Amino acid sequence: MSIKPVKQPSLFEFILLIALLSSLVALSLDTMLPAFSIIAEDLAISDIRHTQWIITAIIVGMAFGQLFFGPLSDAYGRKGAILSGIVLFCVGALLSMFAQTFEALLIGRFIQGIGVSGPRIATMALVRDKFVGNAMARIMSFVMVAFVLIPMLAPLVGQAILMAFSWRAIFGLFVLLSIIAGIWLAIRQPETLVPENRRPMSLRSIFNGIKLVMSQPRTLGFSIASGVVFGGLLAYVGSAQAIFEGIYQLGDKFPFFFAALALGIGSASYVNGKLVMRMGALKLAIYALIGKISLASILVVLALTQDGSPALWQFMSLGFLLMFCVGILFGNLSSLAMVPLGKLAGVGAAVVGTTQNIVSVVISVAIGWFFNGTLLPIVSGFLVSAVIALLLVMLVRNKADDLIG
Numbered sequence: 001m002s003i004k005p006v007k008q009p010s011l012f013e014f015i016l017l018i019a020l021l022s023s024l025v026a027l028s029l030d031t032m033l034p035a036f037s038i039i040a041e042d043l044a045i046s047d048i049r050h051t052q053w054i055i056t057a058i059i060v061g062m063a064f065g066q067l068f069f070g071p072l073s074d075a076y077g078r079k080g081a082i083l084s085g086i087v088l089f090c091v092g093a094l095l096s097m098f099a100q101t102f103e104a105l106l107i108g109r110f111i112q113g114i115g116v117s118g119p120r121i122a123t124m125a126l127v128r129d130k131f132v133g134n135a136m137a138r139i140m141s142f143v144m145v146a147f148v149l150i151p152m153l154a155p156l157v158g159q160a161i162l163m164a165f166s167w168r169a170i171f172g173l174f175v176l177l178s179i180i181a182g183i184w185l186a187i188r189q190p191e192t193l194v195p196e197n198r199r200p201m202s203l204r205s206i207f208n209g210i211k212l213v214m215s216q217p218r219t220l221g222f223s224i225a226s227g228v229v230f231g232g233l234l235a236y237v238g239s240a241q242a243i244f245e246g247i248y249q250l251g252d253k254f255p256f257f258f259a260a261l262a263l264g265i266g267s268a269s270y271v272n273g274k275l276v277m278r279m280g281a282l283k284l285a286i287y288a289l290i291g292k293i294s295l296a297s298i299l300v301v302l303a304l305t306q307d308g309s310p311a312l313w314q315f316m317s318l319g320f321l322l323m324f325c326v327g328i329l330f331g332n333l334s335s336l337a338m339v340p341l342g343k344l345a346g347v348g349a350a351v352v353g354t355t356q357n358i359v360s361v362v363i364s365v366a367i368g369w370f371f372n373g374t375l376l377p378i379v380s381g382f383l384v385s386a387v388i389a390l391l392l393v394m395l396v397r398n399k400a401d402d403l404i405g
Helices: 011-030 033-042 048-075 080-095 102-130 133-147 147-165 169-188 203-214 217-247 251-279 280-303 312-369 376-399
Strands: none
Touching: 011 048, 011 102, 011 147, 011 169, 033 048, 033 147, 033 217, 033 251, 048 080, 048 102, 048 217, 048 312, 080 102, 080 169, 102 312, 147 169, 147 251, 147 312, 203 217, 217 251, 217 280, 217 312, 217 376, 251 280, 251 312, 280 312, 280 376, 312 376
């Protein structure tokens, strides 16, 4: 038995669709940044550092949701998992929109995180169904180019919504875009998981799948390394408003400076898409980690010699290059983690994603809690996370020779 042939979308349309689905995560995080201070005042949040939990709650929700949606996508197909996740994401967004307390807002964000894990995990598995290894890394890099516009523009969009309406209207945007993405997927993208490759969704099947994935040193090593890198970035994102509006006194210009640094990730993703088939994902990841360590070390020295915060031009120029290194790492580390999983792409993506999220939350909360009104904790976090990630990658690199080139 096989799936009835359906006309495939062009590669360009496929990349755009995957980018939109994947960008729901970045959209959910970055659009909220300009609203932190207003939410804190509206919901009577006494400690401004607690606003970072608006970011953390959705990441924690994703950690739990992925363990459900990964096996679901392996049992019933990628499209069903994505569409059901979008429905739950909309429910969480609506709960957040009408929240009257900070606790209620966090519950809504947690449910959003569970829901958005459907598109996040199932789209990765969908790409893995069609591509593998360096080819998958190439596709994911081009996807990054398309959806990096979301974190670049999201704070600007969030600020525009705040000027015209209120922070609650931001959640209406989440609902609208997720519905558009769901309809697009339902109409244009054929199912990629053929029936003979589906796995029954039972607790035993899920446990066996997770056990098999956890026994893969490459998958664990690259997953944890990716989580450590993402944790450093997440700490920066959670503190971005405090950095640009508090330390550098940029006021309403904050979204433009945030977008400028995000452009480093987008440009890196484009370059990575051109180089990965020639150099290999592993080699590029190692070079990027070495570059990140070097740049973060310079920023730490500058912070130590300038009362905790480098000059704005120093932070922006070195920060752009640092984000370029992060952009090289994102697609490559995740793709390297996925290579050994084969038919376990769904549950494999779930374990990879859950590992990344748990590690990233621990790292980001630790860094964010040390935020003291200077850049030193953030840039130190970038340095330490890069060193840990490089050690992990070097530890498993001899087990990944088949992934090079």
